Amino acid sequence: MSKTILITGGAGFIGSHLTRLFVKKYPDYKIVNLDKLTYAGNLENLRDIEGAPNYQFVKGDIADLSFVRSMFEQHHFDGVLHCAAESHVDRSIANPLEFVQTNVVGTVCLLQAAFEAWSENMEDKIFYHISTDEVYGSLGTEGFFTEKTAYDPRSPYSASKASSDHFVRAFYHTYKLPVKLSNCSNNYGPFHFPEKLIPLCIMNIIHRRPLPIYGKGENVRDWLYVEDHVSAIDLIFHKGKLGETYNIGGHNEWSNINLVKELCRQMDSKLSRKSGESEQLITYVKDRAGHDLRYAIDSSKLTRDLGWKPSLQFEEGLSRTIDWYLQNQTWLEDVTSGSYQNYYQQQYHRR
Ligand code: NAD
Ligand code: DAU
Numbered sequence: 001m002s003k004t005i006l007i008t009g010g011a012g013f014i015g016s017h018l019t020r021l022f023v024k025k026y027p028d029y030k031i032v033n034l035d036k037l038t039y040a041g042n043l044e045n046l047r048d049i050e051g052a053p054n055y056q057f058v059k060g061d062i063a064d065l066s067f068v069r070s071m072f073e074q075h076h077f078d079g080v081l082h083c084a085a086e087s088h089v090d091r092s093i094a095n096p097l098e099f100v101q102t103n104v105v106g107t108v109c110l111l112q113a114a115f116e117a118w119s120e121n122m123e124d125k126i127f128y129h130i131s132t133d134e135v136y137g138s139l140g141t142e143g144f145f146t147e148k149t150a151y152d153p154r155s156p157y158s159a160s161k162a163s164s165d166h167f168v169r170a171f172y173h174t175y176k177l178p179v180k181l182s183n184c185s186n187n188y189g190p191f192h193f194p195e196k197l198i199p200l201c202i203m204n205i206i207h208r209r210p211l212p213i214y215g216k217g218e219n220v221r222d223w224l225y226v227e228d229h230v231s232a233i234d235l236i237f238h239k240g241k242l243g244e245t246y247n248i249g250g251h252n253e254w255s256n257i258n259l260v261k262e263l264c265r266q267m268d269s270k271l272s273r274k275s276g277e278s279e280q281l282i283t284y285v286k287d288r289a290g291h292d293l294r295y296a297i298d299s300s301k302l303t304r305d306l307g308w309k310p311s312l313q314f315e316e317g318l319s320r321t322i323d324w325y326l327q328n329q330t331w332l333e334d335v336t337s338g339s340y341q342n343y344y345q346q347q348y349h350r351r
Pocket of ligand 2: 087088089090131132133134184185186187195196197198200212213214215219220221256288295
């Protein structure tokens with residue numbers, strides 16, 4: 001094996017796509033997936049590669065420093081792709097401390113263990129931190145987030161991610177740890193946990209349940225197909241400059257209400273329902289506290305410096321995503337049994 005790479009959070013949504021890409025594209029890399037298997041982590045997401053000779057799964061917590069140190073001692077990692085996080089804004093509003101523990105303490109434990117393991121020789125080592133556009137705060141109707149936009153996080157989730165980004169840069173400047181960062185806009189695609197807007201609405205349309213729209217549905221997000229995100233990570237990991245940050249986005253802004261109407265339109269057609277039937281399910285509910293109005297990414301640095309562009313048009317990506325959920329309803333049923341029911345009850349039935 002030419003390199004040993006640690007991927008954290010590889011059993012989650014983005015992490016599973018990233019793990020699959022690296023395991024398949026780089027047979028000479030050994031990929032170690034470290035994941036705590038929280039409610040969001042699911043080994044079913046990786047069934048097709050679990051027997052690959054260059055892949056290994058380890059269950060564990062990134063916030064357990066002695067365990068993380070032992071992982072570095074055992075595997076002699078050359079690189080880290082750090083995806084593990086608590087990722088849902090609504091859960092961060094209900095339970096901010098869990099977000100500090102995993103996103104801040106967990107990231108610092110990984111940085112510390114990497115620094116200790118690599119301090120004698122940092123050559124060819126890379127610590128890549130995967131982050132979000134939410135650290136930049138909320139845009140008005142104009143403008144885009146660039147890599148120079150000042151941080152202005154507004155939810156416990158984005159504050160914890162902003163803090164982790166600062167620690168990554170602090171390790172670069174203070175200890176010369178070789179780091180790279182990227183901040184991406186909203187992802188969508190297969191294996192997306194159905195607490196997030198798109199998979200939640202797909203699931204509710206299938207079952208003819210209400211589609212909860214926060215506030216007036218006017219908030220805007222910039223959606224990117226998950227495989228385009230991981231192709232950008234691959235490029236930055238191999239070709240990006242150390243110490244640099246790259247914004248990744250789809251140039252694909254949708255207000256929540258228009259997005260959900262497009263979902264309804266496509267699903268009525270795929271499910272042979274009467275046109276307009278699913279739109280009747282749209283239900284306006286109490287707004288998210290501190291709800292950011294608009295996110296939009298300027299990814300021109302990534303295009304200019306490394307030649308990356310999204311490959312898919314949104315309507316096609318959405319169509320592929322819906323088809324995947326329609327063909328994988330057992331996956332949906334499995335992840336929404338048990339504790340998901342309590343979450344749904346608390347999140348939506350008190351609104
Ligand atoms: P996810 O919630 O689907 O997956 C997170 C994974 O991390 C899960 O497998 C979970 O089990 C694991 N995990 C959580 N706590 C852990 C811990 N303490 N130790 C080890 N593993 C732990 O998240 P996602 O949507 O795939 O996001 C992955 C990363 O990408 C996150 O850092 C997130 O901030 C970032 N991001 C997400 C999006 C998006 O739209 N989903 C956009 C930009 C950036
Ligand atoms: O921008 C990147 C971020 O995108 C990632 O860092 C986060 O991990 C990821 O969860 C996502 O955050 P959002 O809060 O934008 O995603 P979510 O799918 O939760 O919500 C999208 C929009 O839809 C947001 O404006 C809130 C709204 N919404 C969401 C849910 C779950 C609703 O109107 N109703 C809902 O039931």
